[in-house]
Amino acid sequence: MTDTLELTxxxxxxxxxxxxxxxxxxxxxxxxxxxxxxxxxxxxxxxLVLDLSQVGFFDSAGxxxxxxxxxxxxxxxxxxxxxxxxxxxxxxxxxxxLDTILAVHATTAEALTAMAASxxxxxxxxxxxxxxxxxxxxxxxTGVQRPV
Amino acid sequence: xxxxxxxTDPAPGRRPELVPDPDAEAARMAAVRxxxxxxxxxxxxxxxxxxxxxxxxxxxxxxxxxxxxDRIWFKAAHGLEGVAEIGRDPGLCGSAILRDHTMVxxxxxxxxxxxxxxxxxxxxxxxxxxxxxxxxxxxxxLGTVNVLDxxxxxxxxxxxxxxxxxxxxxxxxxxxxxxxLRALRDEQARREVERRHAEAERARAEAERAARxxxxxxxxxxxxxxxxxxxxxxxxxxxxxxxxxxxCHYRTASAHDVGGxxxxxxPLDSDRWAFFLGDVCGKGPEAATVTALARHTLRATxxxxxxxxxxxxxxxxxxxxxxxxxxxxxxxxxxxxxxxxGGGFTVTLATGGHPPAYHVRPDDSGAVWVRAVRPPGGMLxxxxxxxxFARTTFSLTAGECLFLYTDGLTxxxxxxxxxxxxxxxxxFLHQRTAPVTATSLVEDSITLLASLPDGARDDVALLALxxxxxxxxxxxxxxxxxxxxxxxxHFAQEG
Numbered sequence: 357m358t359d360t361l362e363l364t365x366x367x368x369x370x371x372x373x374x375x376x377x378x379x380x381x382x383x384x385x386x387x388x389x390x391x392x393x394x395x396x397x398x399x400x401x402x403x404l405v406l407d408l409s410q411v412g413f414f415d416s417a418g419x420x421x422x423x424x425x426x427x428x429x430x431x432x433x434x435x436x437x438x439x440x441x442x443x444x445x446x447x448x449x450x451x452x453x454l455d456t457i458l459a460v461h462a463t464t465a466e467a468l469t470a471m472a473a474s475x476x477x478x479x480x481x482x483x484x485x486x487x488x489x490x491x492x493x494x495x496x497x498t499g500v501q502r503p504v
Numbered sequence: 505x506x507x508x509x510x511x512t513d514p515a516p517g518r519r520p521e522l523v524p525d526p527d528a529e530a531a532r533m534a535a536v537r538x539x540x541x542x543x544x545x546x547x548x549x550x551x552x553x554x555x556x557x558x559x560x561x562x563x564x565x566x567x568x569x570x571x572x573x574d575r576i577w578f579k580a581a582h583g584l585e586g587v588a589e590i591g592r593d594p595g596l597c598g599s600a601i602l603r604d605h606t607m608v609x610x611x612x613x614x615x616x617x618x619x620x621x622x623x624x625x626x627x628x629x630x631x632x633x634x635x636x637x638x639x640x641x642x643x644x645x646l647g648t649v650n651v652l653d654x655x656x657x658x659x660x661x662x663x664x665x666x667x668x669x670x671x672x673x674x675x676x677x678x679x680x681x682x683x684x685l686r687a688l689r690d691e692q693a694r695r696e697v698e699r700r701h702a703e704a705e706r707a708r709a710e711a712e713r714a715a716r717x718x719x720x721x722x723x724x725x726x727x728x729x730x731x732x733x734x735x736x737x738x739x740x741x742x743x744x745x746x747x748x749x750x751x752c753h754y755r756t757a758s759a760h761d762v763g764g765x766x767x768x769x770x771p772l773d774s775d776r777w778a779f780f781l782g783d784v785c786g787k788g789p790e791a792a793t794v795t796a797l798a799r800h801t802l803r804a805t806x807x808x809x810x811x812x813x814x815x816x817x818x819x820x821x822x823x824x825x826x827x828x829x830x831x832x833x834x835x836x837x838x839x840x841x842x843x844x845x846g847g848g849f850t851v852t853l854a855t856g857g858h859p860p861a862y863h864v865r866p867d868d869s870g871a872v873w874v875r876a877v878r879p880p881g882g883m884l885x886x887x888x889x890x891x892x893f894a895r896t897t898f899s900l901t902a903g904e905c906l907f908l909y910t911d912g913l914t915x916x917x918x919x920x921x922x923x924x925x926x927x928x929x930x931x932f933l934h935q936r937t938a939p940v941t942a943t944s945l946v947e948d949s950i951t952l953l954a955s956l957p958d959g960a961r962d963d964v965a966l967l968a969l970x971x972x973x974x975x976x977x978x979x980x981x982x983x984x985x986x987x988x989x990x991x992x993x994h995f996a997q998e999g
Contacts, residue, residue, distance in 0.1 A: 383786075416785045416911075423833065423887045452835060452857035453883030453892070 361385035363392050371434070372471065373401035374464055378410040381418035390421040394428050402434020405467045409440035419448060426458055435459065439467040524602060532601075533573055535644035539678050540685060542570055542577055549677045550580035553649060557670050558582045561651040561663065563632070568674055570638075570647035571601050579647070579674075595621035600635035601645040606664045606671075608634040611656035623652070631656045634664070636671035638678070649674055742769050745777055747847060751946035753966040755953075757912070764791035764834070765910045765965035766799050770806075775843050778806045778815075781908040781967045782836035782858065782885075794832040794886075797822065802838060812838040812854030816885055816893040820856070823886030833886035837861055837908050841900075841969075848901035848971045853877055854893050857884030859914060859926070862907040863898065864945070866938030874933045876926070877906075905940045905970035907933070912964035913949065916956050924956070942968035 361379040368374060373396050381389055397404055404425070408414075422436070429436040437459045441449065449455040461467040524532075536542065550568045557566035565583040569576050576597045577589040592598045595618035600607040612618040612631050623630045635650035649671040742750045750769060764784030772778050780802050784794045798819060805818040815838050823833065835858035841849045853861060860876035867873050879894035900906055909929075916924050924932075932952055936945065945968045953964065 416783075419884075420785050420833070451859060453881060454857075454887075456881070456883065456892070457888055457890075 361388045363389070363396075365396060367401070368468065371401060372403040372405070372468075374405045374407055374468075376407040376410055380413035381411055381421065382413055382415045383417040386415075386417035386421040389418065390424050393421075393425050397425065397428045397432055397434065397436075402429055402432035403437075403471055404429055404434065405437045405439055405464055405471070407439050407464050408442060408445065411442055411445070414442065414445045414448070416448075418445075419452065419454065422454070422458060435471070437461060437467045437471060439464045529573075532644045532646070535640050535642070536570060536572065536646050539646065539682050541579060541646075541678060541681070542572055544579075546580065547677075547681075550674065551582070553670055553674055553677070554580035554582035557649060557651050557667065560666055561634070561653075561659065563651045563653040565630075565652040566650065567652075568638075568647065568649050569597050571597060571645075576647070591622065593621050595619070596623060596630070596633050597635060597648050597650060600648045600650065601637050603637065604639075606634065606636040606668050608659060608664060610658045613656075629654050634659055634667055636664075636667040638671045638674050640675065646675075646678070743771065743777075745769065745841070747843065747971065748777075748841070748849065749942040749970045749972055751942040751966075751968045753946050753950055753964065755912075755965075756963045764795055765912070765963045766795045767908070767965050767967045768799060768803065769967075769969075770803060772806060772810055772840075776810065777841040778802075778810065778839065779841065779908075779967065779969065780836055780838040781910065781965060782834050782856075783910040783963075783965070784832055784834040786832055790832060794823065794834060797826060798834055798836065798885075802836070806838075806840075810840055811895075812840055812852055813893045813895050816854050816856045816882070817891075820885045820889075820891050820893075824889055833884050835859075835884045839906075844899060844901075847974065848899055848904075850897060851900050851906065852895055852897045853879065854895040855879050855882035856891075856893055857882055859909070859911055862929070862933055863900070864905040864907060864933055864936065864940050865903060866936070866940050870938060872934050872936050872938070872940060874930055876930070900969065900971055902971050903939060903973050905942060905945055905968055907945055908967040909949075910963065910965045912962035913953070913966065915962055916953060916964075917958060919957060939973060940970065941972070942970035945970070 361377065361381065364376040364378065366374045366376075375393055375396060377389060379385060393404060393406070406422075406425075422438075426436045438449075439461045440463060441460050446455070446460070449458065449460065459467075459470065461470060554566045554568050558564070563583075565581070567578050567582065567584060568580040569578055571577075571592060572589075574592050575589045576592055578584070578587065581587060595612075595615070596609075599617060609615045609618050610632060612621070612624040612633055618624055618633065621630075630652045632653035632655065633650065635648035637645040638647050638649065639645050649667060651667065742752060752767060754765065754767070756765075764786055765782070766784070767779070767781040769777065769779040782798060784791045784798065786794075801819045801822045802815060805815050809815065809818075816836060819836065834856070836856040837858045838854050838856070839861075840852040842852075844850055855878070860878040863875040863877050865873045877896060877898070879896040881892055881894040883891040883893065885891065885893075914924050914926060914929055918924055918928060932949075933945075936948065946966050949966055
């Protein structure tokens with residue numbers, strides 16, 4: 357288990373972000389995930405793909421964060437989509453019925469294809485990559501670079 | 505060894521008066537202060553030097569003086585009763601300390617500067633004066649050792665050397681005194697530092713002890729509060745349900761955290777009963793609020809519409825609208841018990857995203873049949889307005905057991921470091937031996953948790969319901985067992 361959680365963000369096209377989550381998502385880091393990803397959603401990327409391939413442990417606090425982000429994306433007219441979901445998290449999503457609400461895709465490429473039809477709501481610089489990291493659940497994100 | 509004014513060669517006319525250079529005088533005064541001798545009480549060593557000087561020179565008066573900024577202070581004065589200091593008038597000591605060597609004035613009346621000195625012109629009528637400066641190693645002249653007489657006289661060079669030696673003895677004495685003084689001051693400073701250190705240490709230890717005491721008190725108060733709150737959140741005791749054996753276990757991972765697990769068994773009407781077991785995401789006061797809200801909502805709505813799906817939908821709506829619930833959600837199993845003709849119950853179980861319940865039955869061969877009761881499509885409660893819930897109906901007959909738990913059980917780590925998981929739990933249930941009763945199943949589960957390396961890291965709630973075999977309870981009596989514990993304290997209750 358680690359106490360750090362990192363989001364590596366790509367902006368393949370306007371209004372869309374792919375955030376790769378690295379680390380454990382638990383009661384110590386779930387707020388970081390919720391806060392950092394919410395900032396992306398609220399600042400021009402309501403369509404958010406969370407790449408969870410680099411996630412280790414994931415508990416109910418993480419589920420809570422996903423639910424919060426789903427609501428945030430809905431409120432901005434976008435959608436939260438999950439890709440590369442680890443087996444254990446997939447079982448949790450199935451158990452809790454969240455798999456019927458949160459779209460789950462095998463790969464980010466698949467997720468992007470599925471989202472292709474979605475209308476974009478803002479402009480952005482395609483291909484720009486930013487790194488958002490926090491030491492723990494209390495730290496501020498270190499420089500969220502958002503599309504202008 | 506010759507001086508400007510010597511006994512053998514008295515200066516004719518006015519001797520050029522030396523004026524102290526301000527910088528040199530400031531440095532000299534700093535040296536005087538360094539020895540810290542001004543206004544100190546009489547000291548035998550200095551008195552002896554003065555007495556010796558008077559005897560050696562055969563003069564009525566000999567003194568050891570220290571020249572201050574505006575006065576000449578007598579450290580020792582032989583033959584000069586009751587005089588502690590005189591003004592720093594030029595002519596005698598005031599002039600002597602401006603010279604590097606012993607100053608001799610054979611006849612003061614013939615010395616234009618000395619002639620005006622009060623000691624000369626005044627009542628005392630000093631006619632002869634000789635003084636050797638007390639010179640520090642760095643060249644500052646602190647004062648003099650001097651001899652005075654009321655008649656003019658001359659002294660030899662040997663006498664002059666003697667006076668110089670006496671001044672050197674005085675300086676040695678002052679050096680000794682200064683080093684003793686320094687040693688004393690160092691010792692005092694060291695003791696003061698030690699005293700302050702000891703005092704600070706005492707204060708620190710005292711503060712630490714007080715803080716520790718306060719923390720212990722706070723901890724005890726918080727633990728007591730959490731336990732009390734926990735008890736109010738749990739059913740006081742499981743009810744007695746005719747034809748059913750009930751057992752439960754509750755344990756919080758920390759006595760300081762109010763957990764989010766909850767369960768209850770309660771009557772709906774004369775022969776129907778309801779039960780539930782759930783888990784609020786999170787811990788602490790906010791989770792406790794949701795726990796309380798969930799329990800009361802489930803109980804209240806079940807009396808209006810006992811359909812488990814309707815009950816969970818009502819809870820979903822309540823959690824989404826109640827502001828105190830915040831962004832908390834929970835997973836719940838809610839069941840309805842309706843007695844069957846000929847014994848046993850019809851169970852209608854709905855799930856709101858909760859791990860499956862287990863239906864357990866030993867078969868005739870002694871093996872234990874285990875089925876996960878998993879109504880498909882039930883979503884967790886309180887997260888989405890459109891959440892669907894699912895139910896399933898089955899019979900719980902004699903010798904069968906229904907086992908409900910929170911994920912503190914399945915997420916407990918095994919000796920291999922992996923989570924027990926559903927597979928581990930299924931395997932554990934298969935290993936039970938007949939008869940499998942609610943009580944034995946809960947007790948075996950507690951034993952299982954206790955055998956794991958760090959027990960349950962999360963809160964654990966267990967609820968088991970079993971229908972006794974007719975022959976085990978021929979009189980139709982029932983048993984209810986409850987285990988409730990907020991680690992490390994156990995407050996088991998029998999109901």
